[in-house]
Amino acid sequence: MTDIDLGRPIQGDVVDLILDDHRRFEALLRDLRDSSQDRDAVRRAFATLHVAHAEAEEKHVYPKLKRKNAVDADDADHGVEEHAEGNEALLKVLELKGTDTQAFEDAVEKLAELINHHITEEELTILNPAREEVGPQVRADLGALFVEERNRQIDQDCGRVDNVRRIVAEARKEGLLDDDDEDDEGDDED
Template sequence: MTNIDLGRPLQGDVVDLILDDHRRFEALLRDLRDSSQDRDAVRQAFAALHVAHAEAEEKHVYPKLKRRNAVDDEEADHGVEEHAEGNEALLKVLELKGTDTQAFEDAVEKLAELVNHHLTEEELTILNPAREEVGPQVRADLGALFVEERNAQIDADCGRIENVRRIVAEARREGLLDDDEEDGED
C-alpha cells in the first residue's frame, strides 16, 4: 500500500472523476522524474492508481458508453489496448531495483509517453462523447460504480508487482500486446 494520497472520491460525474485521476497521473509522473522524490513510493502509488483506474474503466465505463452508443467498439477496445501497454511499461518500472539509474529514467520516460498519449486520446475520443451523449444522471451513476471499483482495487493493493505481472500476462494471452523485440518471439 502507498502513503501517497490517491484521493478517495465517493461519487461524482464519471467524466470529472476520470479527469481528476488523469491529473493525478500527470503529477505522479512528474514526481517519478524528480530525483529528489521518494521514487519507490511514487512508483507504488502510480501502480496502484494505474491498475485501479484501468480496471474500473474497463469493467464499468467503457461497456456502458458502448451500450449508450457514446463510443464505438473500436474506441473502447483501443482504450483497453492502451491500458495493457501502460501496464506493460509500468511493470518494467516496477521490476527495476534502483530508482537512480539511467534504466529507471528510460523506463519512466517510456511509461510517461504511453500514459500521456492515452490520457490525451481518451479525453478527446471517449470523455468528450460521454459528456455530449450521456445524461448527467447516467454519468453520476457511472461515477459511483467507477469509484467503488477504483477504491476497492486500491484497498486490495492492486498495484503490487505480482498483480501487475498477472495483468500483463493476461493481456498478452488475449493478444492485446505485441510481443516486443526483446522477447525474441513472433
C-alpha cells in the first residue's frame, strides 16, 4: 500500500472523478521526475492509482458509454489499448531496482509520454461526449460504480508489481500489446 493520498471519493459525476484522477496522475508524474522526492513511494502510488483507475474505467465507464452510444466503440477500445500500453510502461518503471539511474529516468519519460497522450485523448474523445450525450443522473450513477471499483482495487493493493505483471501478460494474450517493435508508434522496447 502507499502513504501518498490517492483520494477516496465516494460519489460524484463520473467525468469530474476521472478528471480528478488525471490531475493526480500529472502531479505524481511530476514527483517521479523530481529527484528530491521518495521516487519509490511515488511509483508505488502511481501504479496503484493507474491500475485502479483503468480497471474501473474498463469495467464500468467505457461499456456504459458505448451502450448509451455516447462514445464510439473504437474510441473506447483505443482507451483500453492505451491503458495496456500504460501498464506495460509502468511495469518497466516498477521493475527497475534503483530510482536514481538514467534507466529509471528514461522509463519515467516513456511512461509520462504515454499517460499524457492518453489523458489528452480520453478527455477529448470520451469525456467530452460523456458530458454532452449522457444526463447528470447517469453520470452520477456511473460515478458511484467507478469509485466503488476504484476504491476496491486500491484496497487490494492493485499496484503490486506481480499484479501489474499479470495485467500486462493478460493484455498481451488478448492482443492489446505488440510483442515486437513493429507497432506504428515506433517504440524501441530494448
